[in-house]
Amino acid sequence: MKLTMRLGVRSYDIIIKQGGLSRVGQLINLNRRVLVVSDTGVPEAYLKTVLAQCREGVPVVLPQGEGTKSLECFGQLLTVMLEHGFTRGDAVLALGGGVVGDLAGFAAASYMRGVTFINCPTTTLSQIDSSIGGKTAINLAGTKNTVGAFYQPSLVVADPDTLKSLPERHFINGLAEAVKAGLIADEGLFELFETEDAHEKIEEIVYRSLVMKKNVVERDEREAGLRATLNFGHTLGHAIESANHLGGLYHGECVALGMLPMIEDASLRRRTRAVYKKLGLPSRIRYDGDEIFEFIRHDKKTGPDGAITVVKVPRLGECRLDKVPLEDLKAIIGEGVR
Amino acid sequence: MKLTMRLGVRSYDIIIKQGGLSRVGQLINLNRRVLVVSDTGVPEAYLKTVLAQCREGVPVVLPQGEGTKSLECFGQLLTVMLEHGFTRGDAVLALGGGVVGDLAGFAAASYMRGVTFINCPTTTLSQIDSSIGGKTAINLAGTKNTVGAFYQPSLVVADPDTLKSLPERHFINGLAEAVKAGLIADEGLFELFETEDAHEKIEEIVYRSLVMKKNVVERDEREAGLRATLNFGHTLGHAIESANHLGGLYHGECVALGMLPMIEDASLRRRTRAVYKKLGLPSRIRYDGDEIFEFIRHDKKTGPDGAITVVKVPRLGECRLDKVPLEDLKAIIGEGVR
Incomplete structure (x- = not known):
């Protein structure tokens, strides 16, 4: 299934597709430097699937949890991009839940004032909600989403298969x-x-x-x-x-x-x-x-x-x-x- | 003299006026929390002039120099805003040169995904160039303007009187x-x-x-x-x-x-x-x-x-x-x- 978010020049597609994770490269150019941001809660196999499609994938696996949405991790992502010579034509890909998407999205919004952002949500919460809408954020001093940007992704790929590995x-x-x-x-x-089984109707x-x-x-x-x-x-x-x-x-x-x-x-x-x-x-x-x-x-x-x-x-x-x-x-x- | 930057909903006025610094409050609402960002190179009298016009001015004076355009100072400004209970309706005012304007502008762009930004450039460089255009930035690992946002100010006040105190x-x-x-x-x-004296024609x-x-x-x-x-x-x-x-x-x-x-x-x-x-x-x-x-x-x-x-x-x-x-x-x- 495909939805198109119509926001003028910031329009983008949302793909909901079983096995979609192995087809990201068919939907958007991954023939460039791609910072692939994930966390320790995401199965390694997903990361491999994504990296295999990138010409020059740079993986960053952060600790799972809200603590990762910090100014420190934000700086870490930006520094990795700079060290790998990322330019304005390169991309950031978020692979994980809302924490990864929010953090990686803000880094994509801010690096050189904005590079391509691809969001591959792998949790129900992020597939249903946080992956679309363009709100990116980090937390500050324990207060949620205090700092961030409105920044739209260029593509969202929600692969329902990834939900099977969730607790x-x-x-x-x-x-x-x-x-x-x-x-x-x-x-x-x-x-x-009220009437159906949520797993079956996901x-x-x-x-x-x-x-x-x-x-x-x-x-x-x-x-x-x-x-x-x-x-x-x-x-x-x-x-x-x-x-x-x-x-x-x-x-x-x-x-x-x-x-x-x-x-x-x-x-x-x-x-x-x-x-x-x-x-x-x-x-x-x-x-x-x-x-x-x-x-x-x-x-x-x-x-x-x-x-x-x-x-x-x-x-x-x-x-x-x-x-x-x-x-x-x-x-x-x-x-x-x- | 007044120029209006026409950018649709992001339009704003640029005021070039002797003594303009003491009239900012007549041009925009300062009856709120205002983070006034300045540096040690800016005469204290200017800071006092601005703070006197704010209902709840919160001054932050940073060390003069390019080193201030850092992720650390960015975090510092955001933390001060959070600690003072800044909301989306509050404002950030930059009082200084390009370093102060770039840093404060990025903080304004990012705090709660964007609060009002007022720029009062006090150097020739910032009055002529960096105060308008909406480019905000910080440096990363010694590389200039690697991180930032396109974010337009709501008002720019360039007061030529402030140039007199410049070396x-x-x-x-x-x-x-x-x-x-x-x-x-x-x-x-x-x-x-080629033909005139720059001081006289500033x-x-x-x-x-x-x-x-x-x-x-x-x-x-x-x-x-x-x-x-x-x-x-x-x-x-x-x-x-x-x-x-x-x-x-x-x-x-x-x-x-x-x-x-x-x-x-x-x-x-x-x-x-x-x-x-x-x-x-x-x-x-x-x-x-x-x-x-x-x-x-x-x-x-x-x-x-x-x-x-x-x-x-x-x-x-x-x-x-x-x-x-x-x-x-x-x-x-x-x-x-x-």
Whole structure:
């Protein structure tokens, strides 16, 4: 399956294809220097498959985990490119999950003010969500995605075969973003989680999630308004993630939790919780409300007026932006999601 | 005098005005958090003038010199912003020369994927050249401008009064970019250097140089083609600068040297040398040709095919792009500019 992200001169294709990883070189020129960025969580066989297609592939395998989205690793990638004589015509290829994609994308955006960026997401989370949209980022002092660029890839190849090697919890974690896509814009996608087996329907889930995101990003590339709806569950979710990153909750799990208080209809909230249970996503958490609030205060979406725009879902498949004074949000946050 | 850079939604004004530094707050909203980035070479009085206009100004004064355009200083600025709770609605203001502008601009481009950037250049070089055009950058491992972003400021205020405090050599250094503007596109500007006193005509020199650059940047914001003409003298100039940064040659001085071998008309070369002598710019240098060649090999403008596009001036006010194999360039470089 192929989707084309239509963004004028920054348009690009998203290929969803079994075995796609071994065909990247047929879709884009790899006859040049290619920095292939991966992490220790990605099977070595995938790296070999990609490198075999590059004229001059330079692999960098970073430690798996959020800690890799750092200024230090950013500098490391740039230095490797410089040492290998990368020019403006060369490329960066991300092979891994969101951490690898975000970091490698920011390096591609910044090296010589921008070289070709190819994204090959290998996790459900990155195939469903982070690989498209052009948001690249690193973390700073424990705050997520503080530094980065809007920078579109030239090609995205999502190979569903790569999901088979994921640990189950990791596989399920990514589905939270697909549940999100259903809740805010695609009733049928949400109902698919209620009635079908997610493993069997994974290609359809990835495809429908990407269609939803593509429609939003095409109309609002740089998050002037509409695109903010994609942040559904992310304000609270990011804060939970920041507070719990030692507690080991995954990004999707945090987003799943973060969506619940923003669903206004009680019966939809129950249905969502039931989907979480079926999938194995967490649906309850206790936390320190003050700590969570501190993280939200530093959120990019918090305005200078001390208000923050959050996304609410009044009913299935619909959402709206709501500007809330930070103090009011404190009441919504409470001391946990229950 | 006011110029408007017309770049669609990224349009902005350039104000050239005596005493402009004390009126920035009348031109743009400073009623927010403003990171004011300066260096030890900028008189403290200017910093005070700017801070007095900000509701919540956060000054950062970095060591003067090219060493400040580093990944470390980039991280420092971002960390200060995060610690002070900067949000997307806040701003970064550069107060200084090209080093400060390039570094602060890249930080503004990257913090939360972009906050408002205000540039107040206080040197001839930055007023004439680096403050407009939207190129931001830091250096990496001694190679100039390897990392950065295309990111337009929201306002540029060039106050000619600030040039009065510059050491003479520093003042003259910046004029090299104005001589460049004359050579490639404005006969009258070049002749002004031959017939008039540069100190007396500085406002006109700044204005005409900016008009030339504005016309080029408007037609080619991201250097697809035409904009490359602004690199006249810079390929060799940057290499000389990289090789000599301990020898203490300034950027403009290096560009002045770098232009000479690219002027094809012998009589124009003589006239240019005469202008350099009048101003006090260097017109001859000996160097290690192999070392210079190594720096050029790493230049952003070098393509994967091992050729580089250089700018040549066939006659006064005209220029053309010329794609040269690196090996041929070696002959042009020689062992010095004579």
